[in-house]
Amino acid sequence: MKKVRKFDAVPKLNGSYKFLDDYTRPNLLYGGFLYAKFHHGKLKQIKFPKKFSKDEFTIVSYKDILGENIVPEPENDQPFLVEQEVMHYGQIILGIAHPNKKKLKQFIDNIEVEYEEMPAITDIEECLSDENNVFGRVLEIKHPAEIGNTSHLIHTKRIYRTPHQEQAYLETQAMLAEYDKEKKEIFVLGTMQCPFFVKSALDAIFGDTIHNSVVETSEGIGGGFGGKEDFPNIIAGITALLAYKSGRPVKTVLDREDDIQITTKRHPSRVEVESYTDPITHKIRKLNIDYRLDAGAFQTLSPVVLSRGVLHASSGYAVEDCYIKGRLFRSNTPSNGAFRGFGAPQALFAIESHIDNVAAQLGIDPYTLRKKNILKIGKEFPTSQPIIENHLEDCLEKVIEISDYHEKYREYKQWNLEHKVKKGIGLSLGLHGGGYTGNGEKILNSKIKLVIEKNADINIYVANTDMGQGAHTTLAQMVDEAIEHPHNKTRVVIPNTNKAPNSGPTVASRTIYIVGNMLRNLIKEVKKELGFDNLETYVKAHQADFPREFRSLFKPDPQAIFDDETYKGVAYKDYSWAACVVEITYDPTTYEINLEKCWNVLDIGETVNPEIARGQVEGGVVQALGWGLSEFFYKKGFGRKQGFTDYTMLTSRDIPELNIEFIHTDNPIPKGLGEIPMDYPAPALRNAFLNATGVGIDEIPLTPEKIFANLEEK
Amino acid sequence: MKLEFILNDKAVSLEVDPMKRLLDILREDFGLTGTKESCGEGECGACTVLLDGKPVTSCLVNAVHAENKQVVTSEGIAQKPLGKLLIACFDETNAVQCGFCFPGFLVSSYYYLKNDGEPNLEKIKTALSGNICRCTGYQKIFDSVMMACHRKQEQEK
Ligand code: FES
Numbered sequence: 001m002k003k004v005r006k007f008d009a010v011p012k013l014n015g016s017y018k019f020l021d022d023y024t025r026p027n028l029l030y031g032g033f034l035y036a037k038f039h040h041g042k043l044k045q046i047k048f049p050k051k052f053s054k055d056e057f058t059i060v061s062y063k064d065i066l067g068e069n070i071v072p073e074p075e076n077d078q079p080f081l082v083e084q085e086v087m088h089y090g091q092i093i094l095g096i097a098h099p100n101k102k103k104l105k106q107f108i109d110n111i112e113v114e115y116e117e118m119p120a121i122t123d124i125e126e127c128l129s130d131e132n133n134v135f136g137r138v139l140e141i142k143h144p145a146e147i148g149n150t151s152h153l154i155h156t157k158r159i160y161r162t163p164h165q166e167q168a169y170l171e172t173q174a175m176l177a178e179y180d181k182e183k184k185e186i187f188v189l190g191t192m193q194c195p196f197f198v199k200s201a202l203d204a205i206f207g208d209t210i211h212n213s214v215v216e217t218s219e220g221i222g223g224g225f226g227g228k229e230d231f232p233n234i235i236a237g238i239t240a241l242l243a244y245k246s247g248r249p250v251k252t253v254l255d256r257e258d259d260i261q262i263t264t265k266r267h268p269s270r271v272e273v274e275s276y277t278d279p280i281t282h283k284i285r286k287l288n289i290d291y292r293l294d295a296g297a298f299q300t301l302s303p304v305v306l307s308r309g310v311l312h313a314s315s316g317y318a319v320e321d322c323y324i325k326g327r328l329f330r331s332n333t334p335s336n337g338a339f340r341g342f343g344a345p346q347a348l349f350a351i352e353s354h355i356d357n358v359a360a361q362l363g364i365d366p367y368t369l370r371k372k373n374i375l376k377i378g379k380e381f382p383t384s385q386p387i388i389e390n391h392l393e394d395c396l397e398k399v400i401e402i403s404d405y406h407e408k409y410r411e412y413k414q415w416n417l418e419h420k421v422k423k424g425i426g427l428s429l430g431l432h433g434g435g436y437t438g439n440g441e442k443i444l445n446s447k448i449k450l451v452i453e454k455n456a457d458i459n460i461y462v463a464n465t466d467m468g469q470g471a472h473t474t475l476a477q478m479v480d481e482a483i484e485h486p487h488n489k490t491r492v493v494i495p496n497t498n499k500a501p502n503s504g505p506t507v508a509s510r511t512i513y514i515v516g517n518m519l520r521n522l523i524k525e526v527k528k529e530l531g532f533d534n535l536e537t538y539v540k541a542h543q544a545d546f547p548r549e550f551r552s553l554f555k556p557d558p559q560a561i562f563d564d565e566t567y568k569g570v571a572y573k574d575y576s577w578a579a580c581v582v583e584i585t586y587d588p589t590t591y592e593i594n595l596e597k598c599w600n601v602l603d604i605g606e607t608v609n610p611e612i613a614r615g616q617v618e619g620g621v622v623q624a625l626g627w628g629l630s631e632f633f634y635k636k637g638f639g640r641k642q643g644f645t646d647y648t649m650l651t652s653r654d655i656p657e658l659n660i661e662f663i664h665t666d667n668p669i670p671k672g673l674g675e676i677p678m679d680y681p682a683p684a685l686r687n688a689f690l691n692a693t694g695v696g697i698d699e700i701p702l703t704p705e706k707i708f709a710n711l712e713e714k
Numbered sequence: 715m716k717l718e719f720i721l722n723d724k725a726v727s728l729e730v731d732p733m734k735r736l737l738d739i740l741r742e743d744f745g746l747t748g749t750k751e752s753c754g755e756g757e758c759g760a761c762t763v764l765l766d767g768k769p770v771t772s773c774l775v776n777a778v779h780a781e782n783k784q785v786v787t788s789e790g791i792a793q794k795p796l797g798k799l800l801i802a803c804f805d806e807t808n809a810v811q812c813g814f815c816f817p818g819f820l821v822s823s824y825y826y827l828k829n830d831g832e833p834n835l836e837k838i839k840t841a842l843s844g845n846i847c848r849c850t851g852y853q854k855i856f857d858s859v860m861m862a863c864h865r866k867q868e869q870e871k
């Protein structure tokens with residue numbers, strides 16, 4: 001563990017690092033999309049504006065697709081381009097390209113789409129409360145126990161709701177595609193998380209027409225957060241079709257409005273939690289959770305989000321009798337997709353808010369109820385996976401201590417009796433399973449490659465991208481630290497599907513945890529095999545052997561078995577743990593919450609680069625607090641958000657003082673980090689509001705309008 | 715129109731549509747791609763440049779408004795002593811994540827450092843409130859600017 005600076009910080013600051021829109025090509029066309037501005041309907045006619053000569057434009061519809069009009073996803077149900085029926089607002093009908101950006105926009109803006117309107121579901125509540133609206137597999141986790149008569153137990157049943165959240169990466173989605181006629185090869189350069197996903201999308205849309213597709217990422221990737229996990233498949237596919245048809249390079253860069261209208265968001269949720277708690281022992285004896293997600297018009301990767309959601313639904317609590325059910329619901333809004341946390345933030349918002357509601361009903365403090373029910377050695381998850389460490393409890397105790405929780409809890413009660421502006425303190429626990437769920441990593445079967453060059457430089461070839469999380473710095477650091485090699489002689493080569501083996505997608509908090517550990521083990525094996533002490537000296541003495549390539553494969557743990565049918569077994573081999581305290585002030589005259597402080601204690605195992613790790617937590621926590629406080633995308637009566645003017649994220653004026661501590665960093669394994677900071681802060685904020693006002697609002701964001709409406713009701 | 719202005723301390727001129735955005739002129743005509751477009755509507759600050767010494771969002775400035783003025787982009791600031799100081803501080807704290815917002819932050823913090831420079835958290839927050847960052851949660855950006863303010867004070871002693 002040493003302080004290593006990011007290799008890309010200075011070039012990003014002085015403007016020399018290239019993001020996708022900073023690349024150009026001779027003879028370039030600009031790409032754009034015509035997308036539906038209605039929710040559901042049959043296409044009747046597309047009328048092109050007369051004042052433009054249509055021949056100047058390259059236009060592709062579904063008819064130009066040479067392979068299949070289906071985007072490869074866990075559930076293959078989404079077309080690249082609309083055929084007859086538009087299923088959601090923002091669904092792409094045509095890809096269009098032209099050498100002049102301005103003209104392209106004017107042309108697209110003036111196309112008229114005639115359609116026959118069909119009934120649509122656009123309201124989240126309407127979508128999630130109608131049981132006829134379910135699609136896809138229903139997931140169930142059953143952990144039954146005979147607990148006898150429940151009549152003396154405290155019964156609590158509430159419904160928790162969360163909205164869409166826009167990833168709002170600062171660099172919008174963008175792709176540049178070229179077609180090499182001679183080689184019959186498509187090349188795509190893009191801002192993305194998963195180059196091999198994009199490659200499979202190209203292979204799907206072109207079928208046998210092309211011999212090869214190559215995908216590479218731009219130098220800089222301006223944020224992803226899950227938003228660049230699967231949607232780039234569509235942009236790349238259509239942009240590549242335009243390049244194929246026109247015979248010229250095509251660059252598509254979405255403007256902010258289009259990006260917000262058509263790309264994936266965080267799934268809105270409705271989670272019903274019902275619990276039976278013993279009023280004497282404060283043990284939660286029975287828990288029923290009905291976890292529902294609005295998937296949008298197509299399932300795409302939602303089944304996987306649902307899976308992670310149900311597996312995190314009981315949070316850090318051991319309950320004897322537990323039943324969790326998860327379902328996807330259909331609506332006529334864009335497919336919801338991956339967003340940091342991947343179903344866990346919705347799950348934790350519900351259960352962590354519920355714990356505070358139960359505590360209020362019992363008349364005890366929220367800490368005590370958590371402490372009484374927390375997961376520890378001897379207990380198990382609802383999947384029967386045994387708990388092997390008490391680190392969650394350690395996080396809880398530590399956050400209570402550093403935030404001075406007990407003292408403030410007492411003090412604020414008194415303060416609130418005497419003051420108009422209220423103070424509140426809220427608590428939450430968090431957990432996040434690292435890597436793909438269940439047997440996912442086994443199936444992914446990741447591969448990695450290292451090349452030791454003649455000058456003893458180590459080039460790392462993986463498909464995992466650095467979208468700002470510092471992965472390439474950290475991966476290189478793991479390799480050079482393992483053999484005490486100079487850091488400036490180790491680097492990750494920009495991911496390219498022709499050069500790097502498939503080490504899996506850059507998702508699921510798996511880059512350092514899975515790929516980093518694989519790299520570290522590989523270089524250690526190399527050291528053993530070659531028998532060197534100092535790689536530079538060794539390479540100098542054995543010049544003829546270099547450059548030399550080394551590869552390895554993911555080795556699954558044979559003990560970690562998960563049954564995907566029954567949802568029993570080890571869902572995630574290693575969990576990261578967290579506890580959080582949020583302090584707020586609340587002004588009843590403006591209905592406004594001010595974020596004051598946020599205390600975070602996390603166990604993510606080894607922190608390879610503590611400053612990078614801290615940055616991840618800071619960023620995730622602020623995203624989560626924004627989701628709790630102000631962010632939402634679509635709501636009946638409000639309409640759709642159009643851009644950054646009406647989509648309100650936290651700015652430097654809104655953020656609280658952040659306090660972050662890592663514990664149990666002596667663990668030799670760095671566990672998942674990227675997502676957990678997004679999972680737990682929103683309920684702590686919501687619980688702080690309950691603590692300040694005595695009013696528990698079971699829905700976020702806690703905008704002044706929502707607070708006002710809830711107070712009126714009460 | 716024929717547009718003349720001073721770009722990063724050099725006199726430049728070009729033939730341009732008077733309604734073309736300064737942002738596009740910088741990126742397309744001068745190849746200065748450090749200035750980024752993110753929202754295109756003056757909300758995020760990714761496209762911030764100095765116009766006659768003051769920060770403006772270049773996505774909202776048309777060519778005509780740059781006529782005969784001084785324009786300084788992040789590339790220009792990176793060459794100035796205070797710009798270098800800021801870059802060193804952002805680098806040391808490992809503040810930069812995706813980096814898309816950072817050229818804009820560099821311009822805004824340079825303006826603050828140059829014209830005020832007091833190591834005062836509230837003032838720094840206000841100076842940076844026109845810039846959105848989705849990755850960092852702002853904390854390390856504040857830490858870096860604070861560090862630069864302290865260093866500048868020390869240098870001036
Ligand atoms: S792009 Fe100009 S302010 Fe966002």
Ligand code: FES
Pocket residue numbers: 170222223468810811812813814815816846847848849850
């Ligand atoms: S570092 Fe990514 S938006 Fe600021």
